[in-house]
Amino acid sequence: MTSESGEHSDAPGGDPVWWGWGAAEAHHPLPAAVRDLLAALGIAARPSPPVDLADVILAPARLPVEVLIELRAVVGADHVLEDREARVRHCRGRSTVDLLRLRAGDASDAPDVVVVPADHAQVLAVLRICSHHRVIVVPFGGGTSVVGGLVPSTPTGTSPADVPADAHIGVVALDLRRLDSVREVDPVSGTAVLGAGLRGPAAEALLAEHGLTLGHVPQSWEYATIGGFAATRSSGQASAGYGRFDQLVTGLRVATPVGTWEPGRVPASAAGPDLRQLALGSEGAFGVITEVRVRVRPLPRRRRFEGWRVANLAAGLDLLRELAQRDLLPTVCRLSDEVETAAGLANAVTAGTDVTVPATSAVTPTSLPVIAGCYLLTGYEGGDADVTERATAVGTVITAAGGLPLGEGVGQDWLAGRFHAPYLRDALLDEGILAETLETAAYWRDVARLYAAVGRAVTDAIESDGSPAVVLCHVSHVYPAGASLYFTIVCAQGPDPISRWSRAKQAAGDAIMANGGTITHHHAVGTEHRPWVRAEIGDVGVTVLRAVKAALDPAGILNPGILLPPQAE
Numbered sequence: 001m002t003s004e005s006g007e008h009s010d011a012p013g014g015d016p017v018w019w020g021w022g023a024a025e026a027h028h029p030l031p032a033a034v035r036d037l038l039a040a041l042g043i044a045a046r047p048s049p050p051v052d053l054a055d056v057i058l059a060p061a062r063l064p065v066e067v068l069i070e071l072r073a074v075v076g077a078d079h080v081l082e083d084r085e086a087r088v089r090h091c092r093g094r095s096t097v098d099l100l101r102l103r104a105g106d107a108s109d110a111p112d113v114v115v116v117p118a119d120h121a122q123v124l125a126v127l128r129i130c131s132h133h134r135v136i137v138v139p140f141g142g143g144t145s146v147v148g149g150l151v152p153s154t155p156t157g158t159s160p161a162d163v164p165a166d167a168h169i170g171v172v173a174l175d176l177r178r179l180d181s182v183r184e185v186d187p188v189s190g191t192a193v194l195g196a197g198l199r200g201p202a203a204e205a206l207l208a209e210h211g212l213t214l215g216h217v218p219q220s221w222e223y224a225t226i227g228g229f230a231a232t233r234s235s236g237q238a239s240a241g242y243g244r245f246d247q248l249v250t251g252l253r254v255a256t257p258v259g260t261w262e263p264g265r266v267p268a269s270a271a272g273p274d275l276r277q278l279a280l281g282s283e284g285a286f287g288v289i290t291e292v293r294v295r296v297r298p299l300p301r302r303r304r305f306e307g308w309r310v311a312n313l314a315a316g317l318d319l320l321r322e323l324a325q326r327d328l329l330p331t332v333c334r335l336s337d338e339v340e341t342a343a344g345l346a347n348a349v350t351a352g353t354d355v356t357v358p359a360t361s362a363v364t365p366t367s368l369p370v371i372a373g374c375y376l377l378t379g380y381e382g383g384d385a386d387v388t389e390r391a392t393a394v395g396t397v398i399t400a401a402g403g404l405p406l407g408e409g410v411g412q413d414w415l416a417g418r419f420h421a422p423y424l425r426d427a428l429l430d431e432g433i434l435a436e437t438l439e440t441a442a443y444w445r446d447v448a449r450l451y452a453a454v455g456r457a458v459t460d461a462i463e464s465d466g467s468p469a470v471v472l473c474h475v476s477h478v479y480p481a482g483a484s485l486y487f488t489i490v491c492a493q494g495p496d497p498i499s500r501w502s503r504a505k506q507a508a509g510d511a512i513m514a515n516g517g518t519i520t521h522h523h524a525v526g527t528e529h530r531p532w533v534r535a536e537i538g539d540v541g542v543t544v545l546r547a548v549k550a551a552l553d554p555a556g557i558l559n560p561g562i563l564l565p566p567q568a569e
């Protein structure tokens with residue numbers, strides 16, 4: 001599939017629209033039931049369509065012609081894109097604030113040019129040119145960052161305090177989509193070497209030809225890439241079974257301004273600190289990941305997904321902790337709080353079950369239709385016997401804890417709709433409604449307190465101007481020692497949606513840090529989470545990261561303003 005700007009796409013639905021998520025034909029108007037429910041909650045819809053592409057405001061491209069000539073000589077003239085659509089498509093990521101700004105016609109953070117290298121050697125050469133000329137390089141995978149990871153500047157579009165305005169002469173988006181092959185499959189070791197630019201579906205399709213799977217399926221899987229997963233320490237919906245992406249990585253190939261770096265010679269080693277961990281989560285600030293060696297597994301012969309109802313969130317948390325600490329986790333495991341259960345899953349929960357849903361009572365801005373208890377999804381992938389055995393063992397524990405089975409129908413519903421949320425967000429934005437997410441994680445002892453504190457902080461921050469908010473949450477990833485919490489916030493955009501969201505985000509970040517959480521469990525730091533990084537990793541941690549940055553990127557061209565806290569702090 002080819003877009004207007006002549007770029008190739010391998011995503012199932014083709015290239016996404018420039019102002020949102022997914023291909024144009026995959027978009028549908030906001031379902032009436034959702035609109036009515038939100039209206040009942042005091043969150044009124046108002047049409048809010050994106051501007052036309054022709055009306056998007058772009059700054060004039062700044063790169064001197066001699067730099068363009070050098071870049072064209074390396075990657076070929078066809079792979080140095082200067083057109084409007086290419087620049088807009090590489091402007092920022094896919095957070096709600098990113099989309100609000102783009103939809104309003106603001107592409108002031110767009111790169112000057114998009115460069116699309118074919119291989120590791122070309123990436124190295126581009127980095128040499130850009131280091132020499134002091135051109136910022138933003139590695140661009142799928143462009144799905146939700147933390148401002150693709151904007152080497154502050155969210156207001158100005159240079160960050162630690163990057164002098166005249167330090168660089170322009171910005172190159174380095175789109176890695178052509179690094180899209182499987183270079184090696186090693187069935188004996190159970191590993192494969194994947195190109196950094198492979199999107200989720202393409203990586204799985206190529207591995208499936210060998211009867212293998214990676215099993216990394218974040219909600220952004222349709223568009224996010226292997227390099228992006230590594231650069232952000234992504235975690236997928238099946239993390240309980242397959243592991244986080246960083247747990248799947250056994251080695252990386254990284255192009256840096258000072259040369260090639262290949263941490264991870266063998267799967268395990270005592271030759272000093274594990275340098276793979278410095279590349280994982282480096283968010284393009286230390287180098288460009290061009291290949292990743294990952295653990296792969298045989299394609300599952302069977303998948304079984306089922307729903308449960310547990311009495312309340314506290315009971316669900318106890319249950320997940322027990323399962324994790326007994327090494328009994330399903331492949332997919334997700335527990336919705338009462339509000340998310342009521343808001344999002346009411347239809348699914350009632351579809352195939354004997355659960356009685358109380359008739360909806362009066363809906364007020366602070367209450368949703370009541371559905372008793374919390375929805376727990378469990379999913380299993382593997383061999384026939386393994387799936388049956390594990391599902392039986394887990395089911396026994398859930399039942400003993402008072403959980404009620406809702407059957408496989410609701411599990412299949414979840415599977416069928418697992419990638420729908422970002423499309424729904426576009427429909428909400430079209431109607432003037434703001435929907436955004438944030439995530440964190442903590443030790444089990446802190447999870448309930450963290451949940452309450454973040455929910456309260458976000459609600460208070462948004463409702464401080466009298467506008468109601470709905471805050472939903474689910475436990476998205478589970479470990480023996482703790483769990484992550486994933487919040488979805490819905491409110492009216494109001495006259496200044498970005499300020500409204502910034503207030504909520506600030507309050508959430510502060511509540512997270514004050515209540516034992518991490519500022520990010522899997523979305524990474526980007527620019528959004530920089531204010532809390534020093535509190536998270538400490539002064540010495542910041543010194544270590546700065547030293548690595550200085551050693552690998554002496555000219556400071558790689559994603560300045562991302563990951564590391566401001567120098568002035």
Ligand SMILES: Cc1cc2nc3c(=O)[nH]c(=O)nc-3n(C[C@H](O)[C@H](O)[C@H](O)COP(=O)(O)OP(=O)(O)OC[C@H]3O[C@@H](n4cnc5c(N)ncnc54)[C@H](O)[C@@H]3O)c2cc1C
Binds near residue numbers: 094138421
């Ligand atoms: C709707 C939606 C759902 C999401 N769901 C999940 C989820 O379930 N789990 C999850 O973990 N995340 C999720 N995310 C966040 C996002 O998809 C992840 O951060 C993803 O890992 C980013 O991959 P990408 O290829 O899109 O990277 P990009 O967004 O292109 O880049 C992310 C950062 O990594 C850098 N980078 C990208 N590629 C490279 C490379 N090859 N070398 C060096 N640096 C690089 C970029 O410069 C940037 O700083 C979601 C995002 C959206 C919009």
